[in-house]
Amino acid sequence: MPYPPRGPRELGRTGVTVPPLGLGCAPLGNLYRAVPEERARDVVRAALATGAAYFDTAPHYGLGLSEERLGRALRGRDRGTYTLSTKVGRRLRPLAPGEAVDGQGFVDTPARARAWDFTRDGIRATLEASLARLGVDAVDIVYLHDVEDHLPEVHRTGFPALAELRDQKMVRAIGFGMNHSGVLARLVADLDVDAVLCAGRWTLLERTALDDLLPVCERRGTSVVVGGVYNSGLLADPSPGVPYDYAPAPAALLERARQLAAVCAEFDVPLKAAALRFPFGHPAVVSAVVGAATPEEAAENAVLFARDIPDGLWHTLVARGLLAPDLPLPLTAPGD
DSSP, X not given: OOSSOOSOEEOTTSSOEEOSEEEEOGGGXXXXXXXXXXXXXXXXXXXXXXXXXXXXXXXXXXXXXXXXXXXXXXXXXXXXXXXXXXXXXXXXXXXXXXXXXXXXXXXXXXXXXXXXXXXHHHHHHHHXXXXXXXXXXXXXXXXXXXXXXXXXXXXXXXXXXXXXXXXXXXXXXXXXXXXXXXXXXXXHHHSOOSEEEEESSSSSSOOHHHHTHHHHHHHHTOEEEEEOTTGGGTTTOXXXXXXXXXXXXXXXXXXXXXXXXXXXXXXXXXXHHHXXXXXXXXXXXXXXXXXXXXXXXXXXXXXXXXXXXXXXXXXXXXXXTSSOTTSOOOOSSTTO
């Protein structure tokens, strides 16, 4: 594979293609901070301008706000020019009398609440509501979202309902999205999964997915979309107080991230560029979705993704013990 990866790649055998770089749309739902409406629109337009025309959203993101904003930003665009994924498992409902909004990290959200629902009718109703918010007739990919604590319901009704939608050609590709790679591995092994979105478990700092998820995906022909390539920010800015997995980074991990950054600097490569490129060393990985809260961040993601990274950087990281010698690396020279 040439690096950086270029051109769309197919998810499994579905006919759905995704560009190697996509936009994670949680920030459009006001994750941690409010994003003005016009800026949210400009983020989507900036992503489109760079070719990052895969958009991943969810009802969970801002209690539907992310989907609504994404739909408005894409209105009038040829539906065949971008790939769209959303998620099911959490159904949105109106607030009960006296019930307060539980943002769960999202601010300035609509007055709605989330409810877990893995019933056949619930899965269909959740998807139909997402289509209405997005203003489209269909999405390309639907993931069951953060289901690690609901596996009996997933096996009993949730996944069969999603598979039925695929059989009826109401959706083209189905799978799971979460940050628990071991759970994803078991689901891929047991079910007919087209793609998974794995967040934060296959990064410069975290190899968990290589030990459980990635081998079974390669064996089963399941495509992997990676998220969380910066591990909540530690691989974007390794400074004190920066989070790792949504909590303050442990001192040892912070020091390792700083050492990674120092080696990258020797090769004049930003740490963020290396973090974004690294997951593509494994052949099951087809795309990375990266969030952006400003159009400048969306443009920067594309610049970082296109950055030339010499193979010597990866070899040096291995030689200095910052990457394990058994890791697959995104080398430009085959067999190097």
